[in-house]
Amino acid sequence: MSSAQAVVECMKIENVRHVFCVPGESFLPVLDAISRESSMQLISARHEGGASFMAEAYGKAAPSPGVVMATRGVGAANLAIGVHTAAQDSTPLVVLLGQVHSSFKGREGFQEVDLEAFFKPIAKWVAEIREPPRTTEIIQRAFRIARTGRPGPVVVAMPEDVLKKEVLMTFGPAVSIPAPAPSREEVEAVKDALLSSVRPVVIAGGGVKRAGAEQELVSLAEHYNLPVVTAFRRHDSFPNDHRLYAGHLGLGTDQNILETIRQADTILAVGTRLSEVTTQDYKLLTPDHKVIHIDIDEKTIGSVHPPFLGIVADARQVLKKLLAVDVATGWGNWAERSRRGYEKSLISPGSRLLNGRIIDCLQNKLPENSVITNDAGNFAGWLHSYFVFRCPHTYVGPTSGAMGYGLPAALGVKLASPDKVVVSLSGDGGFMMTMQEVETAVRYNIPVISLVFNNRMYGTIRMHQEMHYPCQVAGTDLGEVRFSKMADLMGAEGFYVKTAADFERVFEQALRATGPVVIEIECDPEQISLNRTIQSIRAEQ
Known part of the structure; x- marks a missing residue:
């Protein structure tokens, strides 16, 4: 059995059903082995950052860890944001990275990075498979470390030449998670x-x-x-x-x-x-x-x-x-x-604003076991303040505050919990960072509902900017983007709304949809947060 086949067999032992990636030539043997494994689905994303967010959220929602793959230094750098999120959120995540040929290391080979040094500060454990007979030992150890104690991300580098070599492999049992009791x-x-x-x-x-x-x-x-x-x-x-x-x-x-x-x-x-x-x-x-x-x-x-x-x-x-x-x-x-x-x-003034009324609509229309994911941004203040979560396993959000998280996280959650309605909430700044994953949702027919609160600015940063440098706007204004139309062009259903009544009507349609839906909500840029406007912040100075 080749090292690549052994990697996939280890994933199978851990009951991994979905693997996320942007494909790369450095780990083609692993891709080939996954394609031959009927119990596993490969999800090829549009960006490694999106893939890592999908896997991280999957690790929160599924009984098995999230698994994400990328190639060498460039792919690894792109997915690092998901590794950091998993570290801060204590999420079991196994990151498998193709690495340059063993004989090229240390020569600044094509896309070469010392992956162990690169990830050591933000991963729970980092290793490299240097000898084919140790493949199963390292991969199974990676799953054990990711899942036990305080869960977190582990990173394993896989040199492309090692993946092709065939040796006799032995496998241990699936990870058993200790649950120590107090004395x-x-x-x-x-x-x-x-x-x-x-x-x-x-x-x-x-x-x-x-x-x-x-x-x-x-x-x-x-x-x-x-x-x-x-x-x-x-x-x-x-x-x-x-x-x-x-x-x-x-x-x-x-x-x-x-x-x-x-x-x-x-x-x-x-x-x-x-x-x-x-x-x-x-x-x-x-x-x-x-x-x-x-x-x-x-x-x-x-x-x-x-x-x-x-x-x-x-x-x-x-x-x-x-x-x-x-x-x-x-x-x-x-x-x-x-x-x-x-x-x-729950009855503060923010509940009567447009965003508050949208949260009220979600409360009234969503099944109780639905899952909400969210991006980073001030729009989330309405969700955190007014939505009443009644059931376990109904919320997935990044304690790391990572922008771009909401949509790809929704895809990961939906794959882990296909029978649940999954809704993501994002601002226009965060959504634009990973909105290419709408096409991923279309390609794999992953029916999630994405809400985009569009105020044409990096709102959270603008709020702090106004607090510390009033009237001095630098870098926080954004241009006009019609996200609903972009969703249509990628094969999803896109809607644009300005009022709570319009949102309620469109949201009912979205709940009946069989594919991904994007609802763009036109927001007042003056209402910078739940309880403050730009003018009120300036007046405080």
């Missing part, structure tokens, strides 16, 4: 900390989702009357319509929600790295907060805030153990107050 002493320590708490609150992160612990978190919150807030872009780790849900910690978070954290005396942080955005520039948690930090990765605990108690364990295992602990609580009034703070945020 009895650690559980007792959490119990004692909760017993002394007056206003405890849970911050639920991606570790809850990765562990499949959403129901255990609901049970624990109900058992103790604990209010729950979700970390940045982890909305669906707890049902937003639950009486104990107290909001989402993101960009531009409503002050009523932030006040819940400020008033809390004990923070039960479960499966979250307490990121810059979640902690509002690392200022939300103070020395007065007693933080119980639970995470699968020992490096995460204490990296942002000194914990009162740190537990290295699987989120689901910890929550199950805590459910068995009997703690008499009187937190009902506190939980009700926290919930009211969140409910107040």
Whole structure:
């Protein structure tokens, strides 16, 4: 068996069903082996950045990791944004890169880059297959590292000459993911900390989702009357319509929600790295907060805030153990107050603007198990503030804030969850970065709905520009692009709307469509964010 065939066999063992790429001559043997494997579909994208976003989102939505391939230094550089996103989002992603012929290395060969050095700062592990007999060892190790502990991206370089060589191969079993449980002493320590708490609150992160612990978190919150807030872009780790849900910690978070954290005396942080955005520039948690930090990765605990108690364990295992602990609580009034703070945020003025009414339409028209993906940009403020995520596995977004993510992520999610409606939200700046993947959606008949909020500017940067350099516009204005027409030209259905009524009518058509749809929404550039206009920012200076 050749090394290329062994690579594909390793993917088959891990139940990989889709592989994303932009093809390159350096890994043609792997492409050939995939084409001969009936259980696998190759998705050839229009740009490596789009392919890596597809694979990263697939890794969030599917039971198997995302897999993406590209060629040598040039393809690797293009897909690096997906590797960085997977690192910050803790997504299992296996990156397979064709590399120059072994005898050409070190001579600045065609498209040569030291891939191990290039990716080391942003990948969980980087390796190169130098000897054909070690192919299965390295590839299976890559899958194990990507999926266990804190998941993340791994990168394997494959020299083109090594891929063609045939040797006797041996294979190990599929990855078994450890789920370490807390010790009895650690559980007792959490119990004692909760017993002394007056206003405890849970911050639920991606570790809850990765562990499949959403129901255990609901049970624990109900058992103790604990209010729950979700970390940045982890909305669906707890049902937003639950009486104990107290909001989402993101960009531009409503002050009523932030006040819940400020008033809390004990923070039960479960499966979250307490990121810059979640902690509002690392200022939300103070020395007065007693933080119980639970995470699968020992490096995460204490990296942002000194914990009162740190537990290295699987989120689901910890929550199950805590459910068995009997703690008499009187937190009902506190939980009700926290919930009211969140409910107040839902009726803020932004809900009555065009974008708010579009989010309301999505809420009313989408099936409950639909999945929403989003790009980076101020338009997402309306989604994060007003959409009520009721079910697990219904949101996929980049905590890295990567532009261009929304559309390709939707393709990856739809391939992983073909029975779900998948909708992406993007601004015109981000959408333009990867909109070529509309053609990919058409070619493979992947029926996703893409919303493009078009205000003809890089809105988030313009907002900060106006805050720091009012009236001095530099680089943030964009030209006129009719995305709906471009979608039509690529074979999708394109619509252009200006009002909420027009959007509702068109969106109902999109839900009935059998192919990809792009809905371009004309937005007022003056309304720069959820609660601010350009003029109001200038008036503050």
